[in-house]
Amino acid sequence: MTSQASFTDQDNVFLADFHTMSAFGATGNGGVDRQAASVPDGEQRHWLTGLLETHGFTVTFDHAGNQWGLYEAVPGAPFVVAGSHMDSQPTAGRYDGAYGVLAAAHAAIRLKAAWSEPGSKAPKYNIAVVNWFNEEGSRFKPSMMGSSVYTGKLALETALSTTDAAGISVRDALDALGCRGDFAGPKAAFCAEIHIEQGRSMERDGITIGLVSSNWAANKYEFVVHGEQAHTGSTVIEDRKDALLGASMLVVAARELANRFPGVLHTSVGQLNVYPNSPVVVPSRVSLLLDLRSADETVLAEADTLLHGRIADIEALANISIEQHQSHSWPVTPYQPEGVELAAKVAADLGLSNKEVMTLAGHDSTNMKDLVPTVMLFVPSVDGISHNEHEYTNDEDIVAGLAMLTEVLQRLCAGALAPA
Numbered sequence: 001m002t003s004q005a006s007f008t009d010q011d012n013v014f015l016a017d018f019h020t021m022s023a024f025g026a027t028g029n030g031g032v033d034r035q036a037a038s039v040p041d042g043e044q045r046h047w048l049t050g051l052l053e054t055h056g057f058t059v060t061f062d063h064a065g066n067q068w069g070l071y072e073a074v075p076g077a078p079f080v081v082a083g084s085h086m087d088s089q090p091t092a093g094r095y096d097g098a099y100g101v102l103a104a105a106h107a108a109i110r111l112k113a114a115w116s117e118p119g120s121k122a123p124k125y126n127i128a129v130v131n132w133f134n135e136e137g138s139r140f141k142p143s144m145m146g147s148s149v150y151t152g153k154l155a156l157e158t159a160l161s162t163t164d165a166a167g168i169s170v171r172d173a174l175d176a177l178g179c180r181g182d183f184a185g186p187k188a189a190f191c192a193e194i195h196i197e198q199g200r201s202m203e204r205d206g207i208t209i210g211l212v213s214s215n216w217a218a219n220k221y222e223f224v225v226h227g228e229q230a231h232t233g234s235t236v237i238e239d240r241k242d243a244l245l246g247a248s249m250l251v252v253a254a255r256e257l258a259n260r261f262p263g264v265l266h267t268s269v270g271q272l273n274v275y276p277n278s279p280v281v282v283p284s285r286v287s288l289l290l291d292l293r294s295a296d297e298t299v300l301a302e303a304d305t306l307l308h309g310r311i312a313d314i315e316a317l318a319n320i321s322i323e324q325h326q327s328h329s330w331p332v333t334p335y336q337p338e339g340v341e342l343a344a345k346v347a348a349d350l351g352l353s354n355k356e357v358m359t360l361a362g363h364d365s366t367n368m369k370d371l372v373p374t375v376m377l378f379v380p381s382v383d384g385i386s387h388n389e390h391e392y393t394n395d396e397d398i399v400a401g402l403a404m405l406t407e408v409l410q411r412l413c414a415g416a417l418a419p420a
Helices: 009-021 039-054 098-115 145-150 156-161 170-177 201-205 243-260 297-318 337-350 364-368 395-413
Strands: 058-061 067-071 079-085 126-132 188-196 209-215 217-226 265-275 285-294 321-330 354-359 374-379
Touching: 009 039, 009 098, 009 395, 039 058, 039 067, 039 098, 039 126, 039 170, 067 098, 079 098, 079 364, 079 395, 098 126, 098 188, 098 395, 126 145, 126 395, 145 156, 145 364, 156 170, 188 364, 188 395, 201 354, 209 337, 209 395, 217 243, 217 297, 243 265, 243 285, 243 297, 265 297, 285 297, 297 321, 337 354, 337 374, 337 395, 354 374, 364 374, 374 395
Parallel strands: 079 126, 079 188, 188 374, 209 354
Antiparallel strands: 058 067, 067 126, 209 374, 217 285, 217 321, 265 285
């Protein structure tokens, strides 16, 4: 990673803005809670609007709530899209997603200023800063909602009609904040995103910049376990149809699969909703979200088969029934090699240590790379902590990442990956 160094005035402005941004939805343990279309999410979105407009960008919201900061240096030309997301998990870290949006904003501001210098060469493409809506999927499912709509993977009406646990729709939540517009989004030529790694490998290897070459595949499911309400004291064990017992068996089955493929398969159950969730009632219904992830699609397929092979046994053992819905999935797909190569050249020119990495998590760029050539970059995460209030990346590394992203965007806007 980068060593301690003095920062430029521009870097200090960026760090000050990061501190300001981190106050929206701040939690007592140093993290943030600004789930999609919540009040804190709306506050930081309007703050970002002010920041970009101050520097001459036109800011607008599209049909799905994605926030766009546009600078048109070449009238009629398509845009290089740069950004990430600013929504968070319920108690989350300050860096996940939000760093990538702010870095994109500052990189774009720097490029706009450079293009305005006397004698500077005009770019071939325009620049667009994006704050994607509902990447996390904590309040509304599925995750990566805004970029899925933009890339045509999710119907707009399906997204807008989605409701949270309180029955509030995406449409109503966005409208309450004034964050849904009638813009379709700019025409993209290329895309770039920078993000914290959310893992340990870069910190362990002393690497400042991760060049993301591919993503892990993932299968995500919603299981609904159906049982029957009963009294926890008086109902004999043999008569019980305990939905929570069945759900617990699914949780254990998922972990056993990870143990069967150590280091190759990641599994988890991140959410359980128990009904009626009363101290003296055997639960009659439990819904849970379960996911399987691997860089090896053969392993993923085998694990998926093994998981589904357990369902009948669990139903018999717990005397319940299990209903399955697939939330969403994605395969192993590479980022364009020419984008990885461009990023490697930039890192070398800037003297930043780097290596190729895969992303285990989903990002909006995993949608965008299926639409346009996309560059995905990582900076290190201290101890690999993420989706946690103690998530942290050193200032030296986020500043280095900003320099890296700025130069990547400059070359993309200049046509470095344009067809010959």
